[in-house]
Amino acid sequence: MQNRASRTAEQVALFRALETARGHDRVFDDPLAVRFLHGGYRLLARAARVRPVGLRLSRFIDRRWPGPRPSAVARTRLIDDLVIEALGRGARQVLLLGAGYDSRAYRLPGIARVAVYEADHPATQAVKRRLVRGAVRPERRRHVRYVPVDLLTEDLGDALFAAGFGALEPTVVVWEGVTNYLSEPAVDATLRRLASLTATGSSLIFTYVDRRVLDGEVDAGSWAEAVRRQGEPWTFGFDPAALPGYLAARGMRLALDLSTRDAAERYLQPLGRIEDAAPFYRVAEAEIQ
Template identity: 60%
Template sequence: MEGSSRSAEHVALFRALETSRRGDRLFDDGLASRMLSPRYRAVVAASRIPPVHRWIVRYIDTRYAGGPRASAVVRTRLIDDLVRAAVDGGARQLVLLGAGFDNRAHRIVAPVAFEVDHPATQATKRRRVPAALAARVRFVPVDLAVDALGPALAAAGFDAATPAVVVWEGVTNYLSAEAVDATLRALAALLAPGGRIVFTYVDRAALDGTGGFDGVEEWHDAVRRGGEPWTFGFRPAQLPAYLAERGLRLVEDVSTRDAAARYLAPLGRDEPTAEFYRIAVADAQG
């Protein structure tokens, strides 16, 4: 990979647009716009005018079928809530695995926060985060496709005996089956009993064409054109057994459409989200 991830910047754009909403936003990510190129920063600046914001959101949701924008913001809110609950429940370490332009380490307070990511994307992010904030995070440059996760985290000070919550958002669908397997096994070995992993994935039926999901081809074509095609997915029915074989217990598995019913519907927001894009929670068994 040369330069930062295009998909990471798009998710940052969606988070910045959500932050610029007035009155009914799902979260406040004040750093999201700093992650963007000048062109996208200009879009976010214009979106602070409500009629312009509505036009931008409609344009994105119409042009990119399948609901990538709203799916990104509802999964962000759901994962935020899951991480806060884990920290309140005793997790003392937060690991953002494949962090991209995720700013959770700055808006959710955890005693120790690690950001693990591809060196190219991480270098871009470190240039864009204010130095005083960056100093609070332990950055761990790792290419999950080829590098071992455990030794890299241990070298950065991760304590395997201390409760931790790991967020692996927007990553598995870009990896190989072997890389996903190796990473989950490494996490299961690293985490103390009760440690939690929150991760996203694409339903395998969306990749092989058997699912009949709305908008999946358009969304997949868009990421393919951006040079980051989807390469991996789980079948939800098989996920509990898959995780159990790796020392993990599935706690929750919902789609971004389910998350939209939880977070958008009460606000009267009817926005397209994906049934095939999912958020799962698994606990380490020790």
């Protein structure tokens, strides 16, 4: 994607740190998120440990940039649950594709029993590896293998095999926050490669932007403009109605497709938290056929 650590990856880490700081009504606990932050972001996350400060900060973010924070919170919990379910069904390895500052390898129950492969752009991964070394004891990261790869220019399979990835093993793949920054050929090639690399019944969990946002038919408000100004504009999206057929042509069956607003209704509203997550940002799960 780029030759520097992703700014949006750090912002998602901030949202996860703010959620963790909420305490009793948080929907997940990500104690490493704050360690991935720098400068002002880290100061904000630490200040948010004082509950009134954290609540005011979240409200300010939501007024200034409606949608991204609750969407990140809801999708994080949904993907957590989907990964745990896949491990319960017998997945023997986990691939975090475009891992960013994802800390699932260290915080999800039972995940240390399987091999976890983190594949990401070398620039973002170099920053993360340094931070993880300072925050996670060696015995808690022995099951994690790092795989530096640029999906725009390199073959995913070659990079994974060099790191010891098991071909045709039951696998759960998480591809979060990535497809909307790639080209259509890169997304197509990656999906086909994943289908050829993993066993029948493996799970692919991924996020995407509704194609109508890129076509101008749906207004994404300040969210799309903010990522564009940061040099990380959205370049790809799926049409939700066409997604089942698209995946079927690539050897996959669509098992789940929810907007982050749907996920917020599932996880936030039962806690009395009515937060406006985005309807155009979605989480899907596909089964390898």
